[in-house]
Amino acid sequence: MTIKILTLTIAALGMTAFAAQADPLRIATEGAYPPFNFVDSSGELQGFDVDIARALCAEMEIECEITAQAWDGIIPGLNAGRYDAIVASMSITPARLEAVNFTQPYYQAGAVLVAPVDSNIMPEAEAMAGQIIGVQRASTYANLIDQRFPDATTRLYDTVENHNLDLIAGRLDGVIAQRIFMSNWLESDEGAGFEMKGEAMLEPEILGLGAGIAVRKDDTDLLERLDAALDAIMDNGTYAEINDRYFTVSLMPAR
Amino acid sequence: MNFQVIIDSLPRLLNGALVTLELVALAALAGFVLALFIALARLSRNPLLWMPAYGFIFFFRGTPLLVQIFLIYYGLSQFPEVRASVLWPVLREPYWCALIAFSLNTSAYTAEIMRGAIQAVPRGQIEAAMATGMSRLTRLRRVVLPQAMRIGLPAYSNEVILLVKASSLASTVTLMDITGTARTISSVNYMPVELLTTAALIYLTINFLLTRAFKVLEHLISGETRAAVNDPLMAAGLNTPEAMKKIQVK
Numbered sequence: 001m002t003i004k005i006l007t008l009t010i011a012a013l014g015m016t017a018f019a020a021q022a023d024p025l026r027i028a029t030e031g032a033y034p035p036f037n038f039v040d041s042s043g044e045l046q047g048f049d050v051d052i053a054r055a056l057c058a059e060m061e062i063e064c065e066i067t068a069q070a071w072d073g074i075i076p077g078l079n080a081g082r083y084d085a086i087v088a089s090m091s092i093t094p095a096r097l098e099a100v101n102f103t104q105p106y107y108q109a110g111a112v113l114v115a116p117v118d119s120n121i122m123p124e125a126e127a128m129a130g131q132i133i134g135v136q137r138a139s140t141y142a143n144l145i146d147q148r149f150p151d152a153t154t155r156l157y158d159t160v161e162n163h164n165l166d167l168i169a170g171r172l173d174g175v176i177a178q179r180i181f182m183s184n185w186l187e188s189d190e191g192a193g194f195e196m197k198g199e200a201m202l203e204p205e206i207l208g209l210g211a212g213i214a215v216r217k218d219d220t221d222l223l224e225r226l227d228a229a230l231d232a233i234m235d236n237g238t239y240a241e242i243n244d245r246y247f248t249v250s251l252m253p254a255r
Numbered sequence: 256m257n258f259q260v261i262i263d264s265l266p267r268l269l270n271g272a273l274v275t276l277e278l279v280a281l282a283a284l285a286g287f288v289l290a291l292f293i294a295l296a297r298l299s300r301n302p303l304l305w306m307p308a309y310g311f312i313f314f315f316r317g318t319p320l321l322v323q324i325f326l327i328y329y330g331l332s333q334f335p336e337v338r339a340s341v342l343w344p345v346l347r348e349p350y351w352c353a354l355i356a357f358s359l360n361t362s363a364y365t366a367e368i369m370r371g372a373i374q375a376v377p378r379g380q381i382e383a384a385m386a387t388g389m390s391r392l393t394r395l396r397r398v399v400l401p402q403a404m405r406i407g408l409p410a411y412s413n414e415v416i417l418l419v420k421a422s423s424l425a426s427t428v429t430l431m432d433i434t435g436t437a438r439t440i441s442s443v444n445y446m447p448v449e450l451l452t453t454a455a456l457i458y459l460t461i462n463f464l465l466t467r468a469f470k471v472l473e474h475l476i477s478g479e480t481r482a483a484v485n486d487p488l489m490a491a492g493l494n495t496p497e498a499m500k501k502i503q504v505k
Contacts, residue, residue: 072438076447099445134429138442155349155429156439162329169332171347 024063025222026083027053031068032159035184035246036089039068048251051242052106052233053087056213059229059238072138072158075099078214084222085215089178091140091208101217103226105210106239107251110200111141114167114182115174116193123176123198128152131173134163140207141176147206164190180247210253260449264440268450271436272457278350278422278432282357283415289358290365297370308366315363320421323360328352328428349428357425361418368414372407373399405476412469416462423458433457 029037029049037047045066057064069077071088078086078100089109092102113123113133121127129151135142137156145154155172157163163175164185175182179200185191201207213230215223233239234252243250296308315323331337331346345351376399384398426435437454441447 072442073447075445076441079445095443096445137439143443156431156435157429158427165329166332169329169347170338171332171349 024065025057025060025085027057027064027066027085027087028069028074028077028083029053029066029086029088030071030074032071032161033089033181036181037068037087048107048242048246049087049089051245052239053085055233055238055242056087056226056229059232060225070158071136075214079216081216084219085213085226087213089181089211090214092210092212093140093143093206093208095143096208096214099217100214101219101223102212102214103223103230105208105212105253106230108210108253109181109251110179110202111144111176111207112179112182112200113174113176113197114186114194115197117195119173119197121174121197123149123201125149125151132171134166134172134175136160136163136177139177141178144201144203144206145176148201148203167194180251256452257446257449260444260446261453264437264450264453267436267440268433268453268457271431271433272461274425274430274435275419275422275432276461278354278357278425278430279415279419282354282361282422283418285354285358286361286365286418289362290369293362293366294369294373297366298373312363312366315360316367320356320360321424321427324353324356324424324428327356349425349430353422353425353428353430357418357422360421361414364414364417365411368407368410369403371410372403375406376402401476405473408469408473408476412466412473415469416465419458419461419465 029045029047031037031039031045033047033049035047037045037049040046045068050066053064053066066087067083069083069086069088074086074088074090075096077083086100089107090096090102092105096102113121115121121131125148128149130153132153132155133145133149134155134157135145137158142154142156145152155163155166157166160177160181163172163177166172167175168190174197179196182196186194186196213226215226239252240250243252293308293311296304297312299305299308327346328349337343337346380398380402381394384394389397422432423434425432426438429435431439433454437447437450441450444450
């Protein structure tokens with residue numbers, strides 16, 4: 001009898017394993033956040049997040065399907081079952097943890113204020129009063145402005161590219177966004193004439209502990225597999241190799 | 256459905272509704288005035304008038320409104336000349352950019368509605384007006400435009416309703432209209448169903464009131480046709496001079 005149950009269990013396990021292999025894991029990213037995730041000239045999704053996602057899939061030995069999703073609907077889309085995981089530089093925050101589960105952080109960046117070189121704006125509550133600051137809608141940086149610089153006027157943009165366009169156009173006194181992303185932008189031709197003001201802001205209670213991979217609350221099995229795969233690629237050097245493709249500094253979080 | 260979330264976000268959404276209503280009202284007004292000139296230019300036989308009007312209508316009806324907004328908002332600001340010009344204080348503001356895009360867009364559609372309505376005025380009426388010696392302008396003012404208004408109003412009410420819905424694109428250039436507010440709140444609480452449903456209900460209410468208002472307006476300016484329906488003699492075809500004579504004889 002026990003043997004029979006055991007074989008049945010093994011068969012059932014085998015079938016779930018088979019099912020997991022047959023169905024590709026559907027991963028969403030934004031595709032508008034270079035160099036973390038973006039669409040290249042041939043229409044392919046590329047970037048640090050995308051490479052990490054691919055490395056995780058290779059580590060878990062499953063097939064993956066990575067698609068681009070608009071940022072402000074990316075969590076509702078996950079909970080609606082349109083995809084199974086979000087690898088999109090999403091910061092782990094208490095508010096988001098109420099809606100989804102996160103793996104351990106896979107990188108840590110912090111926020112910076114970027115403004116024209118000749119501006120004397122600083123990331124301090126008083127200096128920010130009355131300044132028009134651009135920020136991406138639904139990002140942790142919007143919360144940072146609300147809580148740390150309540151007297152600044154916030155303009156909400158659908159993508160970071162759009163707030164940078166308006167920074168160049170002179171509609172904004174500054175933008176607050178992720179440090180690595182902005183330092184890359186500052187090195188590009190577009191970023192000429194702009195600089196980071198003051199120190200990078202870490203603010204873990206607002207900005208979170210770093211970027212994690214979001215999965216549905218009930219998907220604990222996938223969460224464990226992703227966490228294990230993250231540990232593996234950070235240990236076996238895959239992470240470092242991907243990191244070096246995009247950045248000169250290591251983004252690997254302290255574990 | 257979390258009704259508490261809906262109730263809590265209502266004040267902010269209604270604030271957004273004010274932005275939407277203001278944008279729609281101003282764009283509809285500016286678009287209407289502009290459309291009148293474009294329609295008259297389009298109907299002119301002078302190529303210097305009808306060709307630009309044709310081109311304007313062709314461009315604004317043939318391209319998506321979102322593209323027009325982006326061209327005006329992000330496109331124009333790319334040119335240092337524009338940023339240095341006297342227009343920059345206006346073009347700098349997302350509000351004005353959205354208003355300009357909506358006004359130009361709706362004026363193109365409204366001009367076509369007006370052109371169709373003006374051309375639908377029976378030829379005989381214009382000939383009759385000519386026969387009484389009315390000048391071109393008097394004819395336009397007293398015969399053509401009042402009738403064209405009656406003919407074009409149902410189509411125009413449609414255009415205004417479309418404008419209310421199209422105004423949701425203002426949220427893409429950072430404006431906090433109904434849609435922008437709903438998207439911002441749902442980006443914090445991750446309850447898009449509640450917020451977007453409430454936003455949809457607000458749009459529905461605005462458009463319901465608008466359709467009623469246009470119904471009333473249609474009723475008010477349709478004096479003669481209504482008389483025709485209510486007059487039993489007219490309805491029976493008995494108000495022609497011959498019929499009248501017959502009745503009097505009896």
